[in-house]
Amino acid sequence: MVLEGLGKSLRGVLGRIGSASSVDEELIKDICKDLQRALLEADVNVRLVLDVTNKVKDRALNESPAAGRSMKDHVSQIIYQELVALVNNGEGIALKPQTIMMVGLYGQGKTTTTGKLALYFSKKGLSVGLIGADVYRPAALDQLKQLGEKVGVEVYGEPGQTDAALIVKNGLERFKDKKIVIIDTSGRHALEDDLIEEIKRIAEVAKPQERVLVLDSQVGQQAGPQAEAFHNAVGVTGVILTKMDGTAKGGGAISAISKTNARIVFLGTGEHIRDLEAFDAKKFISRLLGMGDLSGLMQIASEEIDDQEAMEAVSRAIMTGKFNLNDMYYQMAAVGKMGTLQKLMTMLPGMSGMEDKIDFEASQKKLTVFRTIMDSMTNEEKEDPSLIKAKRIERIANGAGVTPHDVRELLKQYNTMKKTMTSFGKDRKMRKQMMKQMAGVDLDSLKELQGSG
Numbered sequence: 001m002v003l004e005g006l007g008k009s010l011r012g013v014l015g016r017i018g019s020a021s022s023v024d025e026e027l028i029k030d031i032c033k034d035l036q037r038a039l040l041e042a043d044v045n046v047r048l049v050l051d052v053t054n055k056v057k058d059r060a061l062n063e064s065p066a067a068g069r070s071m072k073d074h075v076s077q078i079i080y081q082e083l084v085a086l087v088n089n090g091e092g093i094a095l096k097p098q099t100i101m102m103v104g105l106y107g108q109g110k111t112t113t114t115g116k117l118a119l120y121f122s123k124k125g126l127s128v129g130l131i132g133a134d135v136y137r138p139a140a141l142d143q144l145k146q147l148g149e150k151v152g153v154e155v156y157g158e159p160g161q162t163d164a165a166l167i168v169k170n171g172l173e174r175f176k177d178k179k180i181v182i183i184d185t186s187g188r189h190a191l192e193d194d195l196i197e198e199i200k201r202i203a204e205v206a207k208p209q210e211r212v213l214v215l216d217s218q219v220g221q222q223a224g225p226q227a228e229a230f231h232n233a234v235g236v237t238g239v240i241l242t243k244m245d246g247t248a249k250g251g252g253a254i255s256a257i258s259k260t261n262a263r264i265v266f267l268g269t270g271e272h273i274r275d276l277e278a279f280d281a282k283k284f285i286s287r288l289l290g291m292g293d294l295s296g297l298m299q300i301a302s303e304e305i306d307d308q309e310a311m312e313a314v315s316r317a318i319m320t321g322k323f324n325l326n327d328m329y330y331q332m333a334a335v336g337k338m339g340t341l342q343k344l345m346t347m348l349p350g351m352s353g354m355e356d357k358i359d360f361e362a363s364q365k366k367l368t369v370f371r372t373i374m375d376s377m378t379n380e381e382k383e384d385p386s387l388i389k390a391k392r393i394e395r396i397a398n399g400a401g402v403t404p405h406d407v408r409e410l411l412k413q414y415n416t417m418k419k420t421m422t423s424f425g426k427d428r429k430m431r432k433q434m435m436k437q438m439a440g441v442d443l444d445s446l447k448e449l450q451g452s453g
């Protein structure tokens with residue numbers, strides 16, 4: 001059973017409002033008591049709890065609902081707004097030269113998130129260096145190196161060295177020309193003194209501007225004490241909640257930020273290197289309260305790759321005669337929209353959990369493999385696949401955990417599509433036909449590999 005107490009009890013509070021016959025002063029006071037209990041049980045700091053519940057009570061008793069809005073909706077809305085205000089604790093990580101230190105217990109997602117951040121900052125045009133300072137787990141450096149290779153970012157580590165602070169010192173020296181340096185550190189299964197000592201020493205050496213606590217969204221009540229311990233050691237400035245793609249709703253984060261006074265900066269939304277979302281307080285609280293996320297839905301509808309956009313990409317490709325692997329990927333993604341659908345499901349009220357029951361279609365599987373392989377390519381290679389010759393094929397296959405044959409299959413597919421694309425010119429019907437073709441893109445031989453990346 002996942003420790004997801006806070007979300008559940010908050011949903012209970014809203015449910016109580018929903019089922020009440022009328023909203024009067026007594027109910028509001030009761031509701032505020034429930035709210036208080038829910039937050040206190042989640043280890044949210046007493047002062048904050050009183051602050052939030054007093055505001056809710058005050059507003060619910062004194063503000064009148066907007067025209068056409070029921071009293072029930074009004075009170076629910078106030079609770080929602082005050083919770084949003086509670087987690088809306090500052091800006092994201094600034095796009096300026098700085099050192100970022102990752103801390104957290106074992107398995108929370110530090111190393112994975114380090115890779116995601118490297119991609120994030122690289123994409124913003126900032127040079128990045130990664131330091132592998134996890135001296136506790138032998139495989140940690142390899143894991144980080146693999147991620148660094150995927151993103152095209154240099155990783156500094158010293159295999160066999162047990163002095164983490166020394167590695168960090170040397171790494172910083174090596175990366176003195178990089179704009180962003182991210183330090184991945186060790187974890188433990190539980191809070192232990194030697195871990196605390198180690199990260200303290202690293203922080204002394206590195207003087208990182210950001211000390212980011214990485215927290216699995218499934219961590220419930222433990223989030224408070226964990227955050228407090230890390231905060232006492234290094235002064236946590238930001239929290240990243242990982243595994244938000246699962247069923248947990250991340251209520252523990254509220255305890256964590258209440259103990260650290262830090263803000264939540266990102267959410268990890270999958271195992272993949274691109275699965276990192278800037279934190280959005282409204283979206284987060286909607287999800288926590290089970291309200292569904294309308295703003296998120298709208299965003300996806302307009303922002304995610306849709307047919308229209310893909311069609312545009314196709315015609316652009318035809319007009320300019322340029323068609324690279326990124327184009328191919330977007331078109332496949334548009335046609336096999338299951339990924340988008342899955343995301344939508346998690347945001348719809350009452351639908352969370354349903355996404356597990358959807359049987360993913362073949363196109364999605366192909367897409368996943370395709371994405372994995374593409375992630376092992378450099379940007380240059382994706383822009384100009386003709387660069388990908390034998391040696392590179394081998395490197396890409398290794399990085400993606402597939403065979404060279406699989407990579408060749410993909411390239412073959414790409415070449416066929418490119419040919420089709422350029423020969424069937426501007427005919428609209430033809431383009432539609434092509435879209436269909438892409439949905440069934442023949443990567444069957446890769447299917448079994450799904451999940452291996």
Ligand SMILES: Nc1nc2c(ncn2[C@@H]2O[C@H](COP(=O)(O)OP(=O)(O)O)[C@@H](O)[C@H]2O)c(=O)[nH]1
Pocket residue numbers: 104105106107108109110111112113187214242243244245246267268269270271275
């Ligand atoms: N589904 C999902 N898995 C994640 C996410 N972040 C990390 N993981 C997985 O969690 C596991 C532990 O991650 P890792 O980065 O090694 O944790 P660390 O011990 O804190 O460095 C790995 O299997 C990751 O793939 C996420 O946002 N979503």
Ligand SMILES: [Mg+2]
Pocket residue numbers: 110111112134140184185
């Ligand atoms: Mg790690």
